[in-house]
Amino acid sequence: YDLTQPPSVPVSPGQTASITCSGENLGNKDVSWYQQKSGQSPVLVIFQDNVRPSGVSERFSGSNSGNTATLTISGTQTMDEADYYCQVWDTSAVVFGGGTKLTVL
Amino acid sequence: QVQLVESGGGLVKPGESLRLSCAASGLTFSDYYMSWIRQAPGKGLEWLSYISGSGSTIYYADSLEGRFTISRDNSNNSLYLHMSSLSVDDTAIYYCATDYGASYFFDNWGQGTLVTVSS
Numbered sequence: 001y002d003l004t005q006p007p008s009v010p011v012s013p014g015q016t017a018s019i020t021c022s023g024e025n026l027g028n029k030d031v032s033w034y035q036q037k038s039g040q041s042p043v044l045v046i047f048q049d050n051v052r053p054s055g056v057s058e059r060f061s062g063s064n065s066g067n068t069a070t071l072t073i074s075g076t077q078t079m080d081e082a083d084y085y086c087q088v089w090d091t092s093a094v095v096f097g098g099g100t101k102l103t104v105l
Numbered sequence: 106q107v108q109l110v111e112s113g114g115g116l117v118k119p120g121e122s123l124r125l126s127c128a129a130s131g132l133t134f135s136d137y138y139m140s141w142i143r144q145a146p147g148k149g150l151e152w153l154s155y156i157s158g159s160g161s162t163i164y165y166a167d168s169l170e171g172r173f174t175i176s177r178d179n180s181n182n183s184l185y186l187h188m189s190s191l192s193v194d195d196t197a198i199y200y201c202a203t204d205y206g207a208s209y210f211f212d213n214w215g216q217g218t219l220v221t222v223s224s
Binding site: 034036047048083085088092093094098099 | 140142149150151152155164166167200208209210211212214215216217
């Protein structure tokens with residue numbers, strides 16, 4: 001099973017960033033999203049398509065329908081600049097997307 | 106809070122073996138599925154293996170071709186990854202991560218341990 005993400009997404013400070021993750025019938029699976037800042041370990045920011053773990057900013061939200069899941073970051077801040085990975089469980093295996101570098105210009 | 110500390114990484118030669126450890130604290134370890142995930146330099150995340158809380162259920166990525174073995178010691182709150190027949194392609198940071206309740210997402214990650222395979 002393959003998950004496809006755009007390699008990079010630019011966004012201006014204060015604007016909304018949308019990072020997509022595409023896969024066959026992805027809407028039938030639970031999608032999680034991770035943020036990884038430079039030199040740090042990944043951090044879970046969304047699970048089960050649209051649930052935020054405790055401590056994650058309300059500016060992060062998720063959706064999943066059809067073949068595409070989307071991580072949305074509203075009011076993007078410079079601190080949000082990071083790599084973002086989507087992830088699912090499929091047929092006894094974990095699958096990660098290739099990652100998207102969010103650049104806050 | 107949950108803390109995961111990986112160890113055992115280092116420089117090894119192609120063909121050699123290595124065992125990684127992950128020490129967990131701040132949780133009831135046996136309640137958690139655990140995974141190993143790696144990240145090659147400048148690359149994305151690659152899942153390697155999953156083990157249930159009791160150790161009775163184990164999954165591996167097909168790409169490993171049987172070279173890696175995951176195990177756990179709940180009495181010592183520890184997770185292990187034994188790696189054999191290492192190649193330069195196994196050079197990566199290796200992370201352990203928790204999954205509470207077999208939800209198949211990872212809510213806590215360690216800081217990682219670097220494995221370098223080079224002659």
